[in-house]
Amino acid sequence: MSMFNILPGFQKSPAGLERQILKRLPRITWVGTALFGALALVARALPWSGGEADIFIRIHTIDIYLIGLAILHWTVVLTVGIGAFIVMVMKGPAYVADAYPLMESDRPLPPDAPRVDRHRP
Template sequence: MNLFNKLPGFVQSQPGREQQVWQRLPAIGLWGTLLPLGLAGLNHLLAPNVAESSADAAALLLWDYTMFGVVVLHWTLMLTVAIGCFIVRVMKGPAYVADAYPLPTESEEPLTERRRT
Protein backbone atom coordinates (compact mmCIF):
# COMPACT_ATOMS: atom_id res chain seq x y z
CA MET A 1 0.00 0.00 0.00
CA ASN A 2 1.43 3.35 -1.05
CA LEU A 3 0.92 5.91 1.72
CA PHE A 4 2.13 8.95 -0.19
CA ASN A 5 0.97 9.65 -3.74
CA LYS A 6 3.07 12.35 -5.40
CA LEU A 7 1.27 14.83 -7.61
CA PRO A 8 2.33 14.14 -11.19
CA GLY A 9 3.92 17.05 -13.02
CA PHE A 10 4.67 19.06 -9.90
CA VAL A 11 7.81 21.21 -10.15
CA GLN A 12 9.70 21.29 -6.85
CA SER A 13 10.96 24.71 -5.68
CA GLN A 14 14.67 25.35 -5.37
CA PRO A 15 16.10 25.71 -1.86
CA GLY A 16 16.67 29.29 -0.82
CA ARG A 17 17.78 31.16 2.29
CA GLU A 18 16.20 28.54 4.58
CA GLN A 19 18.71 25.95 3.37
CA GLN A 20 21.63 28.22 4.22
CA VAL A 21 20.22 28.97 7.68
CA TRP A 22 19.45 25.27 8.27
CA GLN A 23 23.04 24.30 7.50
CA ARG A 24 24.49 27.01 9.76
CA LEU A 25 22.27 26.25 12.77
CA PRO A 26 24.70 23.81 14.45
CA ALA A 27 27.58 26.31 14.31
CA ILE A 28 25.34 29.16 15.45
CA GLY A 29 24.11 27.01 18.33
CA LEU A 30 27.62 26.03 19.37
CA TRP A 31 29.03 29.56 19.28
CA GLY A 32 25.93 31.04 20.88
CA THR A 33 26.32 28.61 23.77
CA LEU A 34 30.10 28.70 24.19
CA LEU A 35 30.48 32.48 24.05
CA PRO A 36 28.31 33.35 27.09
CA LEU A 37 29.66 30.37 29.04
CA GLY A 38 33.22 31.41 28.16
CA LEU A 39 32.49 34.96 29.32
CA ALA A 40 31.14 33.63 32.61
CA GLY A 41 34.25 31.46 33.05
CA LEU A 42 36.54 34.37 32.19
CA ASN A 43 34.73 36.52 34.73
CA HIS A 44 35.40 33.88 37.39
CA LEU A 45 39.08 33.69 36.43
CA LEU A 46 39.60 37.45 36.47
CA ALA A 47 37.58 38.09 39.61
CA PRO A 48 39.62 38.28 42.77
CA ASN A 49 39.01 35.74 45.50
CA VAL A 50 35.87 37.03 47.15
CA ALA A 51 34.12 35.94 50.30
CA GLU A 52 30.75 34.30 49.77
CA SER A 53 28.91 36.98 51.70
CA SER A 54 30.39 40.00 49.93
CA ALA A 55 28.78 42.20 47.31
CA ASP A 56 31.34 41.02 44.75
CA ALA A 57 30.16 37.44 45.15
CA ALA A 58 26.56 38.57 44.62
CA ALA A 59 27.56 40.45 41.46
CA LEU A 60 29.46 37.40 40.20
CA LEU A 61 26.44 35.18 40.82
CA LEU A 62 24.17 37.68 39.06
CA TRP A 63 26.52 37.60 36.05
CA ASP A 64 26.36 33.78 36.03
CA TYR A 65 22.57 33.82 36.06
CA THR A 66 22.51 36.44 33.32
CA MET A 67 24.77 34.36 31.09
CA PHE A 68 22.65 31.26 31.76
CA GLY A 69 19.57 33.27 30.74
CA VAL A 70 21.32 34.40 27.54
CA VAL A 71 22.12 30.77 26.68
CA VAL A 72 18.52 29.64 27.29
CA LEU A 73 17.20 32.58 25.23
CA HIS A 74 19.59 31.68 22.42
CA TRP A 75 18.44 28.05 22.43
CA THR A 76 14.81 29.18 22.34
CA LEU A 77 15.45 31.48 19.39
CA MET A 78 17.35 28.74 17.58
CA LEU A 79 14.50 26.30 18.10
CA THR A 80 12.07 28.86 16.67
CA VAL A 81 14.26 29.46 13.61
CA ALA A 82 14.76 25.70 13.13
CA ILE A 83 11.00 25.09 13.20
CA GLY A 84 10.50 27.89 10.65
CA CYS A 85 13.20 26.45 8.36
CA PHE A 86 11.69 22.98 8.66
CA ILE A 87 8.23 24.26 7.72
CA VAL A 88 9.59 26.12 4.68
CA ARG A 89 11.56 23.05 3.59
CA VAL A 90 8.50 20.82 3.87
CA MET A 91 6.34 23.32 1.98
CA LYS A 92 8.90 23.51 -0.85
CA GLY A 93 9.08 19.73 -1.09
CA PRO A 94 7.12 17.53 -3.47
CA ALA A 95 3.34 17.87 -3.55
CA TYR A 96 1.24 14.91 -2.48
CA VAL A 97 -2.32 13.99 -3.39
CA ALA A 98 -4.78 12.69 -0.86
CA ASP A 99 -7.04 9.76 -1.55
CA ALA A 100 -10.06 10.53 -3.66
CA TYR A 101 -13.06 11.79 -1.73
CA PRO A 102 -16.40 11.18 -3.43
CA LEU A 103 -18.34 14.39 -3.81
CA PRO A 104 -22.08 14.40 -3.21
CA THR A 105 -24.10 13.88 -6.36
CA GLU A 106 -25.93 16.77 -7.92
CA SER A 107 -29.43 17.25 -6.63
CA GLU A 108 -32.48 19.04 -8.03
CA GLU A 109 -32.99 20.86 -4.71
CA PRO A 110 -30.92 23.97 -3.95
CA LEU A 111 -28.34 23.60 -1.21
CA THR A 112 -30.33 25.84 1.15
CA GLU A 113 -33.33 23.55 0.84
CA ARG A 114 -31.28 20.46 1.67
CA ARG A 115 -29.88 22.12 4.81
CA ARG A 116 -33.30 22.88 6.23
CA THR A 117 -34.42 19.24 6.17
Protein backbone atom coordinates in the same frame (compact mmCIF):
# COMPACT_ATOMS: atom_id res chain seq x y z
CA MET B 1 -1.74 1.82 -3.71
CA SER B 2 1.08 4.00 -2.45
CA MET B 3 0.78 5.77 0.87
CA PHE B 4 2.03 9.02 -0.69
CA ASN B 5 0.72 9.94 -4.12
CA ILE B 6 2.82 12.73 -5.62
CA LEU B 7 0.83 15.20 -7.69
CA PRO B 8 1.70 14.57 -11.35
CA GLY B 9 3.43 17.46 -13.11
CA PHE B 10 4.35 19.28 -9.92
CA GLN B 11 7.79 20.89 -9.94
CA LYS B 12 9.67 21.24 -6.68
CA SER B 13 10.87 24.70 -5.76
CA PRO B 14 14.64 25.09 -5.64
CA ALA B 15 16.32 25.09 -2.25
CA GLY B 16 16.90 28.55 -0.91
CA LEU B 17 17.90 30.32 2.27
CA GLU B 18 16.21 27.74 4.52
CA ARG B 19 18.84 25.09 3.66
CA GLN B 20 21.67 27.49 4.45
CA ILE B 21 20.01 28.39 7.75
CA LEU B 22 19.56 24.73 8.71
CA LYS B 23 23.23 24.00 7.92
CA ARG B 24 24.46 26.91 10.05
CA LEU B 25 22.22 26.40 13.09
CA PRO B 26 24.37 23.78 14.91
CA ARG B 27 27.44 26.00 14.68
CA ILE B 28 25.44 29.07 15.75
CA THR B 29 24.13 27.11 18.74
CA TRP B 30 27.56 25.95 19.89
CA VAL B 31 29.32 29.26 19.27
CA GLY B 32 26.64 31.21 21.15
CA THR B 33 26.69 28.80 24.07
CA ALA B 34 30.50 28.89 24.20
CA LEU B 35 30.41 32.70 24.13
CA PHE B 36 28.18 32.80 27.20
CA GLY B 37 30.44 30.27 28.94
CA ALA B 38 33.50 32.36 28.10
CA LEU B 39 31.82 35.46 29.53
CA ALA B 40 31.17 33.55 32.77
CA LEU B 41 34.85 32.61 32.95
CA VAL B 42 35.91 36.20 32.26
CA ALA B 43 33.68 37.37 35.12
CA ARG B 44 35.55 35.02 37.45
CA ALA B 45 38.96 36.16 36.18
CA LEU B 46 38.33 39.90 36.63
CA PRO B 47 39.72 41.59 39.74
CA TRP B 48 36.68 42.58 41.81
CA SER B 49 36.75 45.08 44.63
CA GLY B 50 34.77 44.66 47.81
CA GLY B 51 34.13 41.93 50.27
CA GLU B 52 34.06 38.25 49.49
CA ALA B 53 30.27 38.11 49.81
CA ASP B 54 29.83 41.05 47.42
CA ILE B 55 32.08 39.43 44.82
CA PHE B 56 30.20 36.15 45.22
CA ILE B 57 26.85 37.91 44.68
CA ARG B 58 28.13 39.80 41.60
CA ILE B 59 29.54 36.67 39.95
CA HIS B 60 26.39 34.65 40.63
CA THR B 61 24.21 37.48 39.32
CA ILE B 62 26.26 37.49 36.11
CA ASP B 63 25.89 33.69 35.94
CA ILE B 64 22.11 33.95 36.27
CA TYR B 65 21.94 36.54 33.48
CA LEU B 66 24.19 34.46 31.23
CA ILE B 67 22.15 31.30 31.84
CA GLY B 68 19.00 33.22 30.95
CA LEU B 69 20.63 34.57 27.79
CA ALA B 70 21.85 31.09 26.82
CA ILE B 71 18.33 29.67 27.20
CA LEU B 72 16.96 32.58 25.16
CA HIS B 73 19.62 31.89 22.51
CA TRP B 74 18.65 28.20 22.33
CA THR B 75 14.97 29.14 22.08
CA VAL B 76 15.62 31.55 19.22
CA VAL B 77 17.77 28.98 17.40
CA LEU B 78 15.07 26.33 17.84
CA THR B 79 12.35 28.69 16.61
CA VAL B 80 14.35 29.69 13.53
CA GLY B 81 15.12 26.01 12.89
CA ILE B 82 11.45 25.06 13.06
CA GLY B 83 10.56 27.87 10.67
CA ALA B 84 13.29 26.86 8.19
CA PHE B 85 12.20 23.22 8.39
CA ILE B 86 8.59 24.18 7.68
CA VAL B 87 9.67 26.21 4.64
CA MET B 88 11.78 23.27 3.44
CA VAL B 89 8.86 20.85 3.77
CA MET B 90 6.46 23.25 2.06
CA LYS B 91 8.82 23.54 -0.92
CA GLY B 92 8.84 19.76 -1.35
CA PRO B 93 6.61 17.77 -3.68
CA ALA B 94 2.84 18.16 -3.54
CA TYR B 95 0.82 15.12 -2.57
CA VAL B 96 -2.69 14.14 -3.61
CA ALA B 97 -5.06 13.17 -0.86
CA ASP B 98 -7.07 9.99 -1.24
CA ALA B 99 -10.61 10.53 -2.46
CA TYR B 100 -13.42 9.98 -0.02
CA PRO B 101 -17.10 9.47 -0.86
CA LEU B 102 -19.59 12.28 -0.28
CA MET B 103 -22.41 11.09 1.92
CA GLU B 104 -24.81 13.96 1.23
CA SER B 105 -24.95 13.87 -2.56
CA ASP B 106 -25.36 11.33 -5.34
CA ARG B 107 -23.60 13.59 -7.81
CA PRO B 108 -21.36 16.63 -7.30
CA LEU B 109 -22.58 20.17 -7.89
CA PRO B 110 -21.44 21.99 -11.02
CA PRO B 111 -18.50 24.35 -10.38
CA ASP B 112 -20.58 27.52 -10.87
CA ALA B 113 -23.45 26.46 -8.57
CA PRO B 114 -23.85 28.41 -5.29
CA ARG B 115 -22.96 26.41 -2.23
CA VAL B 116 -25.43 26.21 0.65
CA ASP B 117 -24.20 25.51 4.14
CA ARG B 118 -26.90 23.36 5.74
CA HIS B 119 -25.19 23.23 9.13
CA ARG B 120 -25.59 26.90 9.92
CA PRO B 121 -28.95 28.30 11.02
